[in-house]
Amino acid sequence: MRAVRLTAWQHEPEILDIPVPEPGPGQVLIKVAGAGVCHSDLHVMDWPEGALPYEIPFTLGHETAGWIEQTGAGVEGWSTGEAVAVYGPWGCGRCHRCAQGMENYCERAQEIGAAGGGLGRDGGMAEYMLLPSPRLLVPLGDLDPRTAAPLTDAGLTSYHAIKRSLHRLTPGSTALVIGIGGLGHVAVELLKALSPATVIAVDTAPGKLDLAKRLGADHTLPGDQDTESRVRDLTSGRGANLVLDFVGGQQTLALAAACASVLGEVAIVGLAGGDLPVGVGRLPFECPVSVPYWGSRPELMEVVALARQRRITPHVETFPLEQALEAYRRMREGELAGRAVLLPHPA
CATH class of the missing domain: 3.90.180.10 (Medium-chain alcohol dehydrogenases, catalytic domain)
Structure with missing residues (x-):
């Protein structure tokens, strides 16, 4: 064979x-x-x-x-x-x-x-x-x-990362998906199927943002120097209750931390090998960082x-x-x- x-x-x-x-x-x-x-x-x-x-x-x-x-x-x-x-x-x-x-x-x-x-x-x-x-x-x-x-x-890993944090996604909440690739595009579908959260999708490729929009994302943003401020604008300054980073690189993790809300969560799913400093002033108060696997x-x-x-x-x-x-x-x-x-x- x-x-x-x-x-x-x-x-x-x-x-x-x-x-x-x-x-x-x-x-x-x-x-x-x-x-x-x-x-x-x-x-x-x-x-x-x-x-x-x-x-x-x-x-x-x-x-x-x-x-x-x-x-x-x-x-x-x-x-x-x-x-x-x-x-x-x-x-x-x-x-x-x-x-x-x-x-x-x-x-x-x-x-x-x-x-x-x-x-x-x-x-x-x-x-x-x-x-x-x-x-x-x-x-x-x-x-x-x-x-x-x-x-x-792609389905199971995204589902596990989202399911464990569904309690954060109450009406009026926001979920931010960074990286609309093989896993990230399924995460957009799952978030819309399982929660009332507003879903923001971020990627550097216009075609992937188009796919996220077709799959139900409420907002799509290009990954650039203005992404953080746009996320803050869309969330009335609060930030996202759940940030799912399906890239895991240095730049995306920095963006994830910058966009998370107080009492929010950052889930690192991607394997690009970036580091996310944790400590007072590094993340919003009571914002845990998780590394779910499969x-x-x-x-x-x-x-x-x-x-x-x-x-x-x-x-x-x-x-x-x-x-x-x-x-x-x-x-x-x-x-x-x-x-x-x-x-x-x-x-």
């Missing part, structure tokens, strides 16, 4: 032919319908050797959906051909957090090393993907798995339910698997609107 493999650090992946894996006892083989192209893949590729606890080579793709192809001995309750989403963060499956479905915060994460399929273990950018356990599956029902893959990261399996089920109700629909641009490098290039250059999805089995 064809697979997009990371074979060397600080190098582009390669599209190689590798054997189709056979599911052993307790395992599940899925036929991949769609695999999302995530900006965090670029961070993984760009790390120097030894910086991550991953062994290469491995197949990329931590945002995956497909159909059950084959189950190993002892797997019950799942049918061949059933459409499923793959829960991305793979923990130990037995610690207290994993037992609660929060494998994204597995207590043995450092011991395990690999974070999941596409993150140290073979992921979904291939014709087939082997899962170590059916606990990592979520039924998709009537959703098309070819375009549902972004729900497992989400729980129960939350993925809730995201799928929202998608099945057509309350969220990620904006997807599809590519055949053979064009994976082109999709990564366009993402690195900021040319994508929404989420790129690779299709190993085009219809």
